[in-house]
Amino acid sequence: MKKSIIGLSRNQIGELLLSLGVSEKNLKMRISQIFHSIYFKGSKKIDEITTISKKLREDLNQSYSLERNKIKKEVVSKDKTRKWLLSLQDDKEIETVFIPEKKRGSLCISSQVGCTLNCSFCHTGTMPLVRNLTAFEIMSQVLLAKDELDDWEGNSDIRKLTNIILMGMGEPLYNYEEVSKAIKIIIDSEGINISKRKVTLSTAGIVPMIERLGEELDVGLAISLHAVNDDIRNTLVPINRKYPIKELIAALKKYTEAKSSRKITFEYVMLKNVNDSISDARELCRIISGIPAKINLIPFNPWPLSIYECSDEKKIRAFSEVITRAGYSSPVRKPRGRDIMAACGQLVSQSKRTSRHDQGGINV
Ligand code: SF4
Known part of the structure; x- marks a missing residue:
C-alpha cells in the first residue's frame, strides 16, 4: 500500500x-x-x-x-450537528463531530481510539483503549470534514470550518508528538490556515505536558476540571490521583503568567447531587482565583448504562450565577447532537483492543 x-x-x-x-x-x-x-x-x-x-x-x-481514511457512516442531528464514523486502515474506528453555528463551525476531532483515562461520566472512557492516532489519521478527520462540507479555498470566500477542538475521543497530551504535528499543519498559513486562537486542546490535566504545550504550540487550552475537591475528582477524572487539583492549578497559574494573553477554559460537567451545589460553585471560584478563565458548564449528556443524571436547570442557573458574580464568564453549553450521541462525553466506537502490541505509545 x-x-x-x-x-x-x-x-x-x-x-x-x-x-x-x-x-x-x-x-x-x-x-x-x-x-x-x-x-x-x-x-x-x-x-x-x-x-x-x-x-x-x-x-x-x-x-x-493523498489517500484519506474513509467515512463509514454519517449521522445528522436535528440541530444539524454531523457525526462521522471513520474507518482506519487497520479497521479500527473513530468518531469526528462537526457543530455548525451561526457564524462559525467547530470540528471536534479525536486523538486516540478509545481512552485510557476512564472518566466515569464519559462514554469514551468505557472503551477498551486500542491505540494512539497518527498525524495522518488526525489530519484525515479535518480533510474529510472539509470534503463533506465542500469547504475548500476557491469554492467560497466564507469558511464553514472555522474552529478545531481536540475534545473527541482520547487524551491528546498522551499522544503529544502526533497531535503536535497535526496542529502545526492546522495552524500553518499554507496548511489549513486556522489561527492558533481558534484551535483548542482539551486535557484532563496531564500536568507535566502543560508547559511544553504552551512553549511549542500556544493554542487554546481547556481543562476538564469537573470537580473542586480531590475526593470527587478522583472518581470523576481518575488521572487526578496522579496529578491532584493543587498541582494542576499551580501548573495553570504558571502557564497563564508566562503570557498575558492566555486564558484557560475550564470544562465542568453538571452532575446531579455530585458536583453541583452552591458551595461547589464558591469553591470553584476560590481555587481558580488569579487565573484568567472562563468556565463552561456542560449539562451532562446521558449514555446507555451511565450512573449519573444531569443537574436540574434551576441548579445549573444558580451555579452559574455564583461564578458570574465572582467575575468569570460561565456560559451553560447548549447540548449539541445529543439525539445522535455526538454530544460531549458521548463518543464511542466499536473498536476493541486486540493485542498488547496495539497499545504502543500510550503513556499511562
Ligand atoms: S473525558 Fe476525555 S480524558 Fe476522560 S475518558 Fe473521556 S475522552 Fe478520556
Whole structure:
C-alpha cells in the first residue's frame, strides 16, 4: 500500500523531496506548493498538484498518495450537528463531530481510539483503549470534514470550518508528538490556515505536558476540571490521583503568567447531587482565583448504562450565577447532537483492543 503524504511535517516532506532529487535551492518552494495544494485546495491526488513538475509528480506517485481514511457512516442531528464514523486502515474506528453555528463551525476531532483515562461520566472512557492516532489519521478527520462540507479555498470566500477542538475521543497530551504535528499543519498559513486562537486542546490535566504545550504550540487550552475537591475528582477524572487539583492549578497559574494573553477554559460537567451545589460553585471560584478563565458548564449528556443524571436547570442557573458574580464568564453549553450521541462525553466506537502490541505509545 502506498504511504500518504497527509500528516507529514514540512521537514518530513523536505526529506522525501531530497531523496527524489529536488535541489536544496528549490526545496522550500516545493514544500510550500505541496502543502498549499493538499491543505488549501484540497487535492485528493498527487496528479492534482499541478504547481510541481510532471516528473516530480510521477516520482511521488511511485510510493505515495493523498489517500484519506474513509467515512463509514454519517449521522445528522436535528440541530444539524454531523457525526462521522471513520474507518482506519487497520479497521479500527473513530468518531469526528462537526457543530455548525451561526457564524462559525467547530470540528471536534479525536486523538486516540478509545481512552485510557476512564472518566466515569464519559462514554469514551468505557472503551477498551486500542491505540494512539497518527498525524495522518488526525489530519484525515479535518480533510474529510472539509470534503463533506465542500469547504475548500476557491469554492467560497466564507469558511464553514472555522474552529478545531481536540475534545473527541482520547487524551491528546498522551499522544503529544502526533497531535503536535497535526496542529502545526492546522495552524500553518499554507496548511489549513486556522489561527492558533481558534484551535483548542482539551486535557484532563496531564500536568507535566502543560508547559511544553504552551512553549511549542500556544493554542487554546481547556481543562476538564469537573470537580473542586480531590475526593470527587478522583472518581470523576481518575488521572487526578496522579496529578491532584493543587498541582494542576499551580501548573495553570504558571502557564497563564508566562503570557498575558492566555486564558484557560475550564470544562465542568453538571452532575446531579455530585458536583453541583452552591458551595461547589464558591469553591470553584476560590481555587481558580488569579487565573484568567472562563468556565463552561456542560449539562451532562446521558449514555446507555451511565450512573449519573444531569443537574436540574434551576441548579445549573444558580451555579452559574455564583461564578458570574465572582467575575468569570460561565456560559451553560447548549447540548449539541445529543439525539445522535455526538454530544460531549458521548463518543464511542466499536473498536476493541486486540493485542498488547496495539497499545504502543500510550503513556499511562
Ligand atoms: S473525558 Fe476525555 S480524558 Fe476522560 S475518558 Fe473521556 S475522552 Fe478520556
